[in-house]
Amino acid sequence: MSYRFLIMATIIRIKKILPFVPYFLNKILLLTEFFLLIRFILKWLNASAQAFIVNIFYIFTDVLVWPFDFIFPNVNLDGGGIIDIISISSMVGYAVLVLIILGVLKLFYKEAGE
Numbered sequence: 001m002s003y004r005f006l007i008m009a010t011i012i013r014i015k016k017i018l019p020f021v022p023y024f025l026n027k028i029l030l031l032t033e034f035f036l037l038i039r040f041i042l043k044w045l046n047a048s049a050q051a052f053i054v055n056i057f058y059i060f061t062d063v064l065v066w067p068f069d070f071i072f073p074n075v076n077l078d079g080g081g082i083i084d085i086i087s088i089s090s091m092v093g094y095a096v097l098v099l100i101i102l103g104v105l106k107l108f109y110k111e112a113g114e
Helices: 003-044 052-068 085-113
Strands: none
Touching: 003 052, 003 085, 052 085
C-alpha cells in the first residue's frame, strides 16, 4: 500500500464526517449553555443546595464550570442570592471554544474538498 492511497482514504473519510461535526458541536453547546443557564438561575434565586435535585444539578454542573473557576468572583446579593459570574464566563468560554473548533474544522474541510 502506498502512502498516497492512505492519505486519499483519510481525506475521503474526513469529507464524509466533517459535515456532521458542526451539527453535533452546536447541539452539545446548546445543551451545555442550557444547563449553565439553569445553574445561573438557581444560584440567583438562592435555591437550597440541600434539596436533592438541586444538589445533583450543582454537582453535575460543577464539572462544567470547573475550568472557569476563580477567573471572576461571584457577586453575593443582599437577599441571599448569587450572581454566578462563573456560570456566565463558562457560557462565553464554551461558545468561543466551539467557534474556534468550527473555524479549524472549516479549514480542514476546505483542504479536504480541494
